[in-house]
Amino acid sequence: MANSGDAYSARHLSVLDGLDAVRKRPGMYIGSTDSRGLMHCLWEIIDNSVDEALAGHGSRIRVQLHSDGSVSVDDDGRGVPVDIEPKTGLSGVEVVFTKLHAGGKFGASNYGSAGGLHGVGASVVNALSARLDVEVDRGGKTYAMSFRRGEPGVFEDGPDGPSPTSNFIPFTSTSELRVVGKAKRGVTGTRVRYWADPQVFIREASFQTNDLAERARQTAFLVPGLEMVIEDARDESAEPTTQRFRFDGGITEFADFLAPDAPTTDTWRIEGSGEFTETIPVLDDEGLQLVTKEVARTMHVDLALRWGTGYETNVKSFVNIISTPKGGSHLAGFEQGMLRFFRAEVEKNARRLKVGNDKLDKDDVLAGLTAVVTVRIPEPQFEGQTKEVLGTPAARAIVQKAVTAGLTEKFASTKRQDKAETNLLLDKVVQEMKSRLSARAHKETQRRKNALESSSLPTKLVDCRSNDVAQSELFIVEGDSALGTAKPARNSEFQALLPIRGKILNVQKASISDMLSNSECASIIQVVGAGSGRSFDIGQARYGKVILMSDADVDGAHIRTLLLTLFFRYMRPMLDAGRVFAAVPPLHRVVIMHAGRKPNETVYTYSEKELQTLLAKLEKQGKRYQDPIQRYKGLGEMDEDQLWNTTMDPSARLLRRVTNADAHNAERVFDLLMGSDVAPRKEFIIEGSEQVARADIDV
Incomplete structure (x- = not known):
């Protein structure tokens, strides 16, 4: 063959x-x-x-x-x-x-x-x-x-x-x-x-x-x-x-636009340049063939840096205004320069900062940083036509040198404002390091047991029997009256209840220490069992679903918003994974009366429009209904069967999944509605007031 x-x-x-x-x-x-x-x-x-x-x-x-x-x-x-x-x-x-x-x-x-x-x-x-x-x-x-x-x-x-x-x-x-x-x-x-x-x-x-x-x-x-x-x-x-x-305003204005949190420092601008040589093929004088030639290049570096009170890192890098979302040699030089400078600066101030021999990590320095990193260079070497990664080797050293020089000048400044900002920044970086080391030590020493055995969960938690995380559900309910109805209504095999008292702390405006000292916020984080902030580990979450079950009124909507703010700020992976839901309790209970021995029929509606549509349909069919129609103001007004059938039964209930498809816009909306700056929120309310009918306001 x-x-x-x-x-x-x-x-x-x-x-x-x-x-x-x-x-x-x-x-x-x-x-x-x-x-x-x-x-x-x-x-x-x-x-x-x-x-x-x-x-x-x-x-x-x-x-x-x-x-x-x-x-x-x-x-x-x-x-x-x-x-x-x-x-x-x-x-x-x-x-x-x-x-x-x-x-x-x-x-x-x-x-x-x-x-x-x-x-x-x-x-x-x-x-x-x-x-x-x-x-x-x-x-x-x-x-x-x-x-x-x-x-x-x-x-x-x-x-x-x-x-x-x-x-x-x-x-x-x-x-x-x-x-x-x-x-x-x-x-x-x-x-x-x-x-x-x-x-x-x-x-x-x-x-x-x-x-x-x-x-x-x-x-x-x-x-x-x-x-x-x-x-x-x-x-x-x-x-x-x-x-x-x-x-x-250039990239200074860009960094301010991207920043998701309140500022710890002003936006710092760092500029620099460097020269290097590279061997490239070029056409000869007759333009007929390629010959190798060593050429001198000049690369310009322009950076805008701003640290905020949060811990999220947002660094955008560009080469000749082309975005490089996967980084490259320029971003590597930026991160390396930042880490080396701050390690040296912390070591210089070790006594004041009380750091001992601990070393900063890259994430400690970048926590809360919003930065725009731009370089301009003739004929950069990209990895592929899509230009997502810069490959020019010399960019690393040039950017690193520019970062070191710029930060050195800023930290050596004798201006009162600069001194105050650099001291605050060093404190923030060291605090991030200490939090990381503390979390790692806790994780290493903690015994891997069932959360019920290894921690003292809040006594007000009404837990479920199942250990199957995928099937278990945690209902966060508003008040003891709702708990009194929900407790006998739930399926205790897989549904847990955690009551909260009224409106929790607005964590968008509060500091981390205030949040942790708030009993309601601390209870929710403890019951979910996966930590908070950067140390949040969704793999340790005790429940497959977290369902926010509040009254169908203005206060209930406010409480739900405060709870979502807590999850967005400190347990965001739960939102990213689609594991947070809002329960949709009914607004009305309509009892349709039947003649003879046929039992009356109960229908629930979830909006005023749905109610009016139902009543019009009944009138057209010549059917009678009990008057007045029951309007639920709170979950406590339902009996256990009604609550189970309408809101808690997985086969009949309606849930709204809370997603985080656009994190950047979500960050801005939370900051607008829940942040410390009152003026933009007032403007937002005034502009949107015409879209709200008086009848829609539940007072």
């Missing part, structure tokens, strides 16, 4: 030329073919416009989402070059949009620092588009060119306007960059409109407006003075929505 491997030769190999490789393996260039890949394509086009603004040649970028599924990006930069590129004999527009690894960012002469560095952004988007149109204003003229799946040509559009389904005539022998109009004197810029190819992207792929707005805001922060305009006109039945972003 012949060896099948002998038949495998060079003639079996396939060579994909030009943009064919992109269409064959789009994931290599844009990550995926779902909404994430669709957004990546859009940002490849936007980043080209941002690079113009970053180089000082533009101040406005507009992105429009059209009703036909296309998207357009226009800027007031210099415009894509329209002259002939000598090596290919093609116009600059055609080179940029059809040739991989072609562009003006491979050297430092056109752009000191840029986000689009691989020369594949525009050409990849072109290859993955059913149609792409580009217009360029330069030299008093407007030039235009169109492409279908990367191939240049002309679309014969009808009266309905441009469409990817219009008849397309490809260029055969030569291509043409058409002059389609005149541009005002001194006006330059580029306009790109494209339709993503349905042959490449999945049907469910769509442009995410929230993601687009978030990144546009981010870009406006990173490029002070740049205006980003997002217009969404996809819904033809409604007016287009427009969002504008412009910030002149």
